[in-house]
Amino acid sequence: MTREEVLDDLRKKFKDDIIEVFDKSPKRVYVEIRPDSIVQVASYIFKDLKARFNTASGVDLRYHMEILYHFLIEDINLLISLRVKLQKQKLEIDSLSPIFEGSSWIEREIHEILGINFRGHKDLRKLLLPDDWPEGVYPLRRDYKEWDKNVIRDRGV
Amino acid sequence: MEKTIIPIGPYHPLQEEPEFFLLTVEGEKVVDIDVHIGYNHRGIEKLSETKTFDQSTFLIERICGICSTSHPFAYTRAVEDIIPIEVPERAKYIRTIIAEGERIHSHLLWLGLAGHFLGYNTVYMWAWKLREEILDVMEILTGNRNNYAMFKPGGVRRDIKSEDIPVVIKKIDSIVSTLEMLKKAVIDDPVLHARTKGIGILSKEDAINYCALGPTARASGVARDLRKDSPYGAYDKVEWDMIVTHNGDVFDKVVVRVLETFESIKIIKNCLLNLPGGEIDANIKDIPPGEGIGFIEAPRGECFHYVKSDGTNRPVRHKVRAPTFMNLPTYKATVIGEDISDATIILAAIDPCYCCTERMTVCNTKRKKIYNGKDLIKLSREKTEILRNKMGVK
Numbered sequence: 001m002t003r004e005e006v007l008d009d010l011r012k013k014f015k016d017d018i019i020e021v022f023d024k025s026p027k028r029v030y031v032e033i034r035p036d037s038i039v040q041v042a043s044y045i046f047k048d049l050k051a052r053f054n055t056a057s058g059v060d061l062r063y064h065m066e067i068l069y070h071f072l073i074e075d076i077n078l079l080i081s082l083r084v085k086l087q088k089q090k091l092e093i094d095s096l097s098p099i100f101e102g103s104s105w106i107e108r109e110i111h112e113i114l115g116i117n118f119r120g121h122k123d124l125r126k127l128l129l130p131d132d133w134p135e136g137v138y139p140l141r142r143d144y145k146e147w148d149k150n151v152i153r154d155r156g157v
Numbered sequence: 158m159e160k161t162i163i164p165i166g167p168y169h170p171l172q173e174e175p176e177f178f179l180l181t182v183e184g185e186k187v188v189d190i191d192v193h194i195g196y197n198h199r200g201i202e203k204l205s206e207t208k209t210f211d212q213s214t215f216l217i218e219r220i221c222g223i224c225s226t227s228h229p230f231a232y233t234r235a236v237e238d239i240i241p242i243e244v245p246e247r248a249k250y251i252r253t254i255i256a257e258g259e260r261i262h263s264h265l266l267w268l269g270l271a272g273h274f275l276g277y278n279t280v281y282m283w284a285w286k287l288r289e290e291i292l293d294v295m296e297i298l299t300g301n302r303n304n305y306a307m308f309k310p311g312g313v314r315r316d317i318k319s320e321d322i323p324v325v326i327k328k329i330d331s332i333v334s335t336l337e338m339l340k341k342a343v344i345d346d347p348v349l350h351a352r353t354k355g356i357g358i359l360s361k362e363d364a365i366n367y368c369a370l371g372p373t374a375r376a377s378g379v380a381r382d383l384r385k386d387s388p389y390g391a392y393d394k395v396e397w398d399m400i401v402t403h404n405g406d407v408f409d410k411v412v413v414r415v416l417e418t419f420e421s422i423k424i425i426k427n428c429l430l431n432l433p434g435g436e437i438d439a440n441i442k443d444i445p446p447g448e449g450i451g452f453i454e455a456p457r458g459e460c461f462h463y464v465k466s467d468g469t470n471r472p473v474r475h476k477v478r479a480p481t482f483m484n485l486p487t488y489k490a491t492v493i494g495e496d497i498s499d500a501t502i503i504l505a506a507i508d509p510c511y512c513c514t515e516r517m518t519v520c521n522t523k524r525k526k527i528y529n530g531k532d533l534i535k536l537s538r539e540k541t542e543i544l545r546n547k548m549g550v551k
Contacts, residue, residue: 025241027387028450052381053368054452055483057463057476068463070450074386079450102368105486106478128195139203 003076006049010080014041030068032083035093038069043099045071045080053102054079058110060141065091065114086116095121113140160188178488178504182497190492192485205475210236210310210444210466217462217477218304223266226259227455228477229308231462234389234451236310239444239466245436248312250428253390255299255307256453257421257428262291263456264414264421267508268343271411274501275352276538283339290332294325312438322429329422336422340415348545353408357491357503360405367487370480371458372413373507377405383454390453395427407506414508444470455480457508481509501537 001009007029011018017037022030033041045051051071058067069082086093095118096103107118108127115138118124126133138144161182177196181189201220205213217228230252237244244252265288272280292302298317299305307313343349359369364377374381380401384392400416402409446468452461458480465474484507492503 025238028238030448052365054459054461055463055476055478057474057478059465059474070461070463072387072452074381077387081450100368101366101486101489102483105482126195128198130195130198139200 001049001076003078006073006076006078010041010045013044017041027077028079028081030081030083032085035084035086038082038084039094039096039099041082042069042071042096045073045082046100049073050075051080053096053100056103056106056110058114058116058140060114062142064088065116067093067110067116069096091116092119093117094119097121112138114138115141159183180492180497180500185496185498187492187495187497187500190488192488194485202475202477205477206472209470210472213472213475214309215306218306218308220477220479222303223263224259224455224457224460224479225304226256226308227453227460228462228479230256230453231451231455231460232464232475232477233308233310234453235449235462235464236441236444236451238449238451239447239464240441241449242311242439242441244312244439246433247316247435248437248439249389250391250432251313251317251437252308253392253395254317254425254428255295255305255313256390257424258291258295258298260421260456261418261425262288262295263508264418265291267414267505268339268411271502271505272343274505274534274537275349276541277349280339280343283335283342287332287335287339290328294328297321297325297328309438310444311441312436314438316437317429317432322432326426326429329426333419333422336418340419343415344412347548348541349411350408351544351548352541353411353502354404354406356407356499357495357506358405359487359491361403363487363490364405367490368483369458369487370483371454371456372410372417373458373484373487375399375401376409376413378403383452383459387452391428392424395424395431397424397427407502410506444468457481458484481507485509498536498540501534 003026007021010031011021014033014037017033017040018031019034020032022032024030046053051073054070054072056067056069058065065086065088067084067086069084071080071082073080084093093116095107097107098120104121104123105127107121108124110116111118111124112126112129115136129139162179177193179191179193180187201217205216208216214229214232217232218225220228265284269281269284269288272278272284295305296302298321299307299315307315359373359377361378364374364379369377369379378401380399382399385399397420400413400420402412444466446466449464450462452459460480461478463474463476464472467473487507488504492500495503
């Protein structure tokens with residue numbers, strides 16, 4: 001499949017799920033989709049288009065939170081980034097870890113640093129933050145304030 | 158059967174990356190593994206948002222001492238993707254040379270330590286002696302043995318002097334014969350075969366499912382290398398081969414890394430001989446609002462950076478994904494069902510920060526017996542010794 005066929009295919013198959021396709025450059029495409037459709041679209045890209053899941057990156061923007069799922073189709077050298085916008089009142093999305101194991105850790109990471117809940121993830125323990133990190137404090141959110149001024153002194157750094 | 162919990166980690170003064178492994182064993186067999194990371198979480202992604210695009214290059218160079226080229230390489234490519242801009246030809250070649258030098262020293266470092274854990278201290282010494290030569294080459298080219306500070310968005314900071322090129326080529330040629338000897342000593346050794354073949358197998362399906370990267374995936378028959386699939390730098394302009402093996406065991410991972418070292422030497426030589434003239438910097442002035450993604454093939458696999466800019470001189474979001482992040486979870490597929498004396502080398506085979514194996518502790522909850530990391534390495538070495546005696550190899 002060529003690059004154009006892949007994109008046409010995506011547009012046709014997920015007509016109702018795709019909100020916007022931003023064709024940035026020959027190697028990069030950003031596809032904005034509805035949060036509810038992430039499992040169908042991602043599993044189609046991973047299983048049928050034989051893409052490799054690179055990683056996901058979450059970012060807190062002023063009015064919403066955004067997750068980008070990056071998939072690289074190596075045969076045609078095309079990086080598809082699925083963009084999902086989540087309302088701040090309802091930070092929830094379906095987990096991709098039942099489809100492929102590779103997304104398990106990054107979802108744990110996004111869960112603890114941005115506080116987004118992944119439905120269907122079996123193991124949402126902390127991954128990077130220390131065990132005594134308080135509940136409900138998310139370091140990469142815009143409203144994050146240092147919760148412990150003594151944190152560096154106490155750790156003896 | 159009585160189950161034993163074995164905690165491994167997280168800290169050891171020799172290590173730069175602490176990890177913690179919880180092995181559950183029944184007798185000698187590992188039945189479950191749990192990995193805890195984050196003991197060295199320094200919040201670099203958050204810190205990077207407070208630095209300018211130029212300063213960030215230095216910050217992320219310090220993510221890892223061994224991959225001190227991979228991260229800036231991926232990051233600068235991400236920033237160049239925002240604009241977008243092509244870097245000058247000469248800068249591409251210089252970047253490739255530095256990145257391959259790093260691959261050689263990283264693979265040799267791994268090979269030495271793998272030999273050390275298996276009780277082959279000769280391999281350890283030879284590999285590290287060779288690594289020293291490569292570090293000398295890097296010092297000639299960049300002025301530093303590590304943390305080269307060569308990269309900047311738009312090009313490289315320093316040029317390679319033409320009078321240095323013959324010196325470097327001579328030095329690299331002198332390495333090849335010793336490396337050839339080391340390769341024979343490692344790949345043809347019957348005891349090493351017995352010790353590493355068929356151990357810690359990562360199947361191709363698992364490699365795809367876990368999204369494994371780099372040599373870990375290539376040893377399982379996943380013929381993917383970003384340098385071929387998504388060429389950057391000068392990789393599409395020089396000739397080299399992708400190394401792929403199909404068994405997915407520890408031995409194949411050794412083979413992939415050893416053979417890749419030869420390819421890297423080939424690439425460096427080719428690049429130095431065909432180094433084009435011209436500028437080394439595209440002189441980027443402003444970074445417009447937008448998003449950029451940069452990924453490159455680091456020694457351990459794909460290194461991935463995502464940078465979001467809002468038009469100011471600082472990134473709004475900078476996501477760093479190191480290759481070990483994807484390779485570590487494959488332990489679930491490789492360690493379970495294996496002997497505890499093989500766990501050390503299997504955990505080491507993906508080339509995490511090596512440390513993990515050094516700080517192993519075994520504690521038997523029933524008999525209150527506690528082993529430390531030294532004992533586990535001893536266990537691993539004793540197994541090699543027994544095999545050696547059995548096979549009559551001196």
